[in-house]
Amino acid sequence: MGAGKTTAIRAISDIEPIVTDVANHDTSVAKERTTVGLDYGMLSLDNGDRIRLFGTPGQARFDFLWQILVRKALGLVILTDNSRPDPLADLAMFLDGFALQLESVPCVIGVGRLDSHPQPTLEHYADLLEARGQVFPLLPVDVRRRDDVVLLVDTLLGQIEAGMQLDLP
């Protein structure tokens, strides 16, 4: 929660994103508004393809929406906020929440606020993934920067294409 999912979609969407943010009453996160439904945006690729971007609420109490929004997803981007009290636990929560899908759906992990909060490092994140037997690209990200978010999506698309080629006879 607070990792910037709405901001990330806004940074790259070709359309004005649909957002469902409301007043936040959760004292564990210092922000005025929070997503409780979904975010939606669209990104046109250079080849003319368009990808739909769906953002979920970050709090575990909305995990029923995670299962709805991930259906038929081509890929998954998980954003974490390194300024949170335990960002590795946050990542583990998402990895658990999407465990079934992550067996087959490509995933990229973006770590935010690494500049101001260097711990845990990307190596710590990689160690967590290794301990779980998972391997996903890990990238530092500033969700306000379009280039950073596009790089996340490009990396995910690379994962998806690689997976498609592996599926070829």
Added chain:
Amino acid sequence: MTTPIDNMPAALRETAQQCAAACVAEVAGIQAAVIATIDGFDLAAAFRVEQDAARIAAMASSISAISGVVAQEAGLGKFRHVTIGTDAGFAIVHTAPRADVELVISVIASEDAIQAQVMHRVAAMARVLAAA
């Protein structure tokens, strides 16, 4: 600055609990009533059969927010309520805006309930909560 969930006025919590309990006790067919903040924290709940108030609160928050987008995109003004009909009953999600905190009321009713009666009661609850 919004009111933190832990600092919600005690009088509001009490009124909300009374509303939820009376709703379940007095209206035939109502199985559950949950009053939550707009971001999905349950403030009060009453059940005929025990259910997960936190989960209902979170779902009501999502339904309310998504319904609000639909209302906005359709040019229908500000969202007030939505009814989900099923083959075993219905659920109503109704907003109860206040100056300090926006609330969402969820009521789950069986097929024995009369929808207009439940809707009337929920709207009355929203007025009470708005004034509390």
